[in-house]
Amino acid sequence: MLRELHLTGDPAADKLLNDDPFALLVGMLLDQQFPMEHAFAGPRKIADRMDGFSLAKIAATDVETFVEMCVVPPAIHRYGGSMARRVHALAQHIIENYDGRTEGIWLDGRPKPDGPEVLKRLRALPGFGEQKAKIFLALLGKQRGIQPKGWREAAGAYGDRGSRRSIADVTSAETLAEVRAFKKAAKAAAKSG
Template sequence: MLRELHLTGDPAADKLLNDDPFALLVGMLLDQQYPMEHAFAGPRKIADRMAGFELGKIAATDLDTFVELCVTPPAIHRYGGSMARRVHALAQHIIEHYDGDTEGIWLSGRPKPDGPEVLERLKALPGFGEQKAKIFLALLGKQRGVQPKGWRETTGAYGDRGSRRSIADVTDEKTLAEVRAFKKAAKAAAKG
């Protein structure tokens, strides 16, 4: 089941996420110490400044030039410089390891990769750790129809039906508010 993504509150930014798997992956990369909807709007900011959003063009752009483009206000992230370097490295990684095909991360291979294999591939990406990889795999499974065998078990609680714990569960303003409330409560409980 392919669900229309509504992650940013900006129809143009959401359209890019729907149309371009690399944009969605970059949004997930930026979803760190920054409001979710702003992180996922980052690819649109890059697209506006580069006359389009193309993985190959990003990878081929001089790193200093790309960083400058990303830190220009409004920056793509609170930590625009370091995140720009990660986006650039991510584009280069996908070219080197997947021939520029972002979906190859979760689709390539015979037999097709299962949930644990996709998780390992995601964790190998620049800027992705265990938690970010699990959340992105849950997002693919819940909203993009990418459901490799064992994906729910592999993502742990992020794959739970009806949960409201991450961007994987955001489908509108209401669910965004529910995810925010969950995160706030979890943070408060951690400070305990």
């Protein structure tokens, strides 16, 4: 089931995430040490500065030129320079490995990739580790209708029905608040334990 994404609180930023799988992937990349909704609004900031959002255009832009564009206030991230380099590397990776088709990560191959294979491919992306890959797999399954066999198990707890653990569970301002509360409680538990 394809669900209309409401991750940023900004209809134009959410439309870009709905329309462009690379924009959604970039939002996930930026989702660290930065509020979730601001991270997922990053692709819109890039689009505004590049006269449109294009994976090919990002990859073809000189990396230092791209970094300069991304750090202009309001920067795409609190760590704008290092994150811009990661976005650029991600674009190049997708061009080199998936012919510039982000969807190739979860669609390409015979047989079609299953959940563990998609997770493996996500982990191989620049800037993606185990947790980020699992969250993105859960986001694909829960909100984009991309549900390869075994995706819930591969996504771990992030794939659980009804959970409020991550951006994969954000569908409204209310669920965003619930995810924030969960993360805050998990952080407090980690500090006290």
